[in-house]
Amino acid sequence: AQTVTQSQPEMSxxxxxxxxxxxxxxxSESDYYLFWYKQPPSRQMILVIRQEAYKQxxxxxxxxxxxxxxxxxxxxxxxxxxxxxxxxxxxxxxxxAGGNKLVFGAGTILRVKS
Amino acid sequence: NxxxxxxxxxxxxxxxxxxxxxxxxxxxxSHVYWYRQLPEEGLKFxxxxxxxxxxxxSGMPKERFSAEFPKxxxxxxxxxxxxxxxxxxxxxxxxxxxxxxxxxxxRLTVL
Numbered sequence: 001a002q003t004v005t006q007s008q009p010e011m012s013x014x015x016x017x018x019x020x021x022x023x024x025x026x027x028s029e030s031d032y033y034l035f036w037y038k039q040p041p042s043r044q045m046i047l048v049i050r051q052e053a054y055k056q057x058x059x060x061x062x063x064x065x066x067x068x069x070x071x072x073x074x075x076x077x078x079x080x081x082x083x084x085x086x087x088x089x090x091x092x093x094x095x096x097a098g099g100n101k102l103v104f105g106a107g108t109i110l111r112v113k114s
Numbered sequence: 115n116x117x118x119x120x121x122x123x124x125x126x127x128x129x130x131x132x133x134x135x136x137x138x139x140x141x142x143x144s145h146v147y148w149y150r151q152l153p154e155e156g157l158k159f160x161x162x163x164x165x166x167x168x169x170x171x172s173g174m175p176k177e178r179f180s181a182e183f184p185k186x187x188x189x190x191x192x193x194x195x196x197x198x199x200x201x202x203x204x205x206x207x208x209x210x211x212x213x214x215x216x217x218x219x220x221r222l223t224v225l
Contacts, residue, residue, distance in 0.1 A: 043221075101173075102159065102207075
């Protein structure tokens, strides 16, 4: 069974600085998708970024980028120029290609200090 | 285009009562998923439905929980004889063939 591990329960970053959230996963599949979701206090699940495993290029969405290391099964999220609105719970998630279920990590709380 | 709509947003039940949570998928989406989030945890898959069919219920507890997605109307997650351990946020997501879009969740509190 696939598992997703987020080893940092909580992280803090100063406004305007950069922070990296870690995620590792375990799978025997070769084709899959990885995601980072943001859950602010409103509890809405917001897709931040996605990565297809067959793509070597790391995905980027404005201030958010990933470091995808397929051999190491690592998928970290880098947030540049952190803003107060980035404060939230961040979840890493996995879905195998052709599958329907998302498997989530336990989450990392990100606090942004002004 | 309205997003995934869940109601009620908050539901309080006493032990032994029934809870019904509703989910209207995004327009044009025929796939619905239910996830449960216990306090301080990530979301756990419960069930995946298409219209009138349960495709995957591997995450559903064997007793007291059921889900449906009728031809007309919203998907319903039903919890019978609720216990305190059922207190959680229940999220619905919908998709067509690709990306999942989540609703804002229904928070169930069992007294």
